[in-house]
Amino acid sequence: MTTATIRQRPSHVPKWQLTPIQLRNNWAALGHAKRLGLRPNVTLDIHFERGGLNYPGQNASASLQAFLKSARQWIERRGGEAAIIWVMENRSGFGGEGVHAHVLMHVPENLMERWHELRPRWARKAGLSMAKGGVVNFGRVRSWDGAKGKLAYMSKDAPPKMLAVFEPFINPRTGKPWLHNSGKPSNAPIYGLKAGVSRNLGLAARTSYRHHQVEAT
DSSP states (O other): OOOOGGGOOOOOOOBBBBBBBHHHHHHHHHHHHTTTTTOOOOEEEEEOOOOOOOOSSHHHHHHHHHHHHHHHHHHHTOOOOOOEEEEEEESSSTTTOOEEEEEEEEEGGGGGHHHHHHHHHHHHHHTOOSSSSSSSEEEEEHHHHHHHHHHHHHHTTGGGGGGGGGGBBTTTSSHHHHHGGGGGSSSSBOSSSSSEEEGGSHHHHHHHHHHHHHHHH
16 A cells, blocks of 8 residues: 555544543553553554654554554454554644654464564555664563553543543652653644554443353353
């Protein structure tokens, strides 16, 4: 897929903050990943303007979905299961990073090495140039605390009334939620989807899982 073939339904509604529903869904998805034994062990930061994506404000959401689809399907075709939680942000001007995405993902350890090598291919397929460094930044997540910390960082576009959710992340030095110290929430809107999770972590999957648990008792 080239940049020219990426299409996204136009959205004219600017999204500056995560909604309470999106925040709850992301955190519930992380809890469900734990129940399924799919702890996020990878974090990705994808920078669409650095990757030369045409009209990133309009095309970043579709580009992200194309990348995640390739990364997920490659795992599934080899008998593994992925789990994905993502958030879109827009930090523009004053040396900001522009439109970018933060992703938490579970990748089976036995597939990790080759999966890691294929990231540039999937990025190019999603319309991104890899000529510059730092287009798709990769990191390992070593623990559940690490996954929760990353998701707290990904939740920094929360509306002020939701910040109490992050009380477990109090900075002992300042007495404030760790989230406040990130210093880089979005300062420009996102057009299109702001956040999401893979289908196996979504509301329908969580509801079905609970029903089966009840039936089994």
